[in-house]
Amino acid sequence: MPPAVRFGVNYTPSEGWFHHWLDFDLDAVRADLDSIAALGLDHIRVFPLWPYFQPNRALIRPRAVEQLVALADAAAERGLDVNVDGLQGHLSSFDFLPAWTQTWHRRNIFTDPEVVEGEAAYLRTLAAALADRPNFIGMTIGNEVNQFAAGPHPDPDRITPEQAGAWLRRLLDACEEGAPGKLHLHASYDAAWYQDDQPFTPEHSARLGAVTAVHSWVFNGTAQRHGRTGVATEHHAAYLIELSKAWADDPHRPVWLQEVGAPAPLIPAEHAAAFTEATVANALDCPDVWGVTWWCSHDVSRDLADFPELEYSLGLLTSDRRTKPAGEAIARIVKEGRPHAPATRTTALVVDAGPGRSVCAPGGPVFEAFARLTADGVRPTTVLANRADDKEHLAARGIDEVLTPDQVTQ
Structure with a gap:
């Protein structure tokens, strides 16, 4: 039997959003959990919000780390495993970068040697x-x-794709140094799959780290083009899984x-x-799914200002x-x-990204x-175009039919 799919949620604290780290209240966290x-x-x-945990390159606040561990222990008491995203980074339209990387101290967060070593120390x-x-579970x-x-x-x-790859390898190594044998990975938004000039590439997502992460x-x-009940809309997550x-x-x-x-x-x-x-049903029709983690646990409170409207719901x-209707659906x-x-997917669509990854984006031929x-x-x-005639590769994946986009849409 294949391993069971994991079901989880991205934890957004109900009180104070991610600013709760400034006024950490374990009782409120327990109620959320x-x-x-x-x-x-x-x-x-x-x-964890990176500037709150590492406000200076040489200072990783012990109290903040203790609070993270306390949250993880509270989760364990409720039967919940924990994945930790280290570099925040970007959340819900807001950027959270420490002052030692910005303005008067502006340095490239991917290539400056001191910054990268500071990041590695933090993740470790x-x-x-x-x-x-x-x-x-491990670190993202x-x-x-x-x-x-x-x-x-x-x-x-x-940065260049080569620099992006070097940065990912260095920081994945740091996660492994801190917690050997755990499931460590990295996560990109869908520009990695869809945007021609994005230096974080599909190869990075699909080949580095313990699993491939997709964000749908x-x-x-997609919804603008295909509508709220369109096939492409309800299968977008499944598409990204299979595209990877x-x-x-x-x-x-x-x-x-x-x-x-x-x-x-x-x-x-x-x-x-x-x-x-x-969305979940269609994702579960894809083989090799590790888990589904919904965004997000709790609505952003209307007491907080300046979020894009969709973030509040x-x-x-x-x-x-x-519990809202979507929560009831997940619980069910x-x-x-x-x-x-799920049965093996035996028909493969050829991906020729030579002209650029935008062929895979909404509206693109793939x-x-x-x-x-x-x-x-x-x-x-x-299947990639350069593997479309690779009989060994196709057989390993159970593919017995290969089609180009032109053959499908003509």
């Missing part, structure tokens, strides 16, 4: 503090750190759907539960810890214990051909 555990979930993804410290906790380097490396970020630290957000042009496999060297590399949510108004509140059900629970899926033994095949009842996966 109780409401998460009541949904039947088995893990949370946790976000967090990992080591949790290494002996049985419920510690940071949340969508690739957004700092290219536009549309207003002030990017530009249909406000990227084109670049993976391991034919059965695990893929973690690490972020996925129902963003209003493209997904209206009254449709959030149906979207959640469909993404939770499975309200900011006063009441978990309770049903749907077995994860994206639209995948949606067409799915609408026709086919369960496609993807």
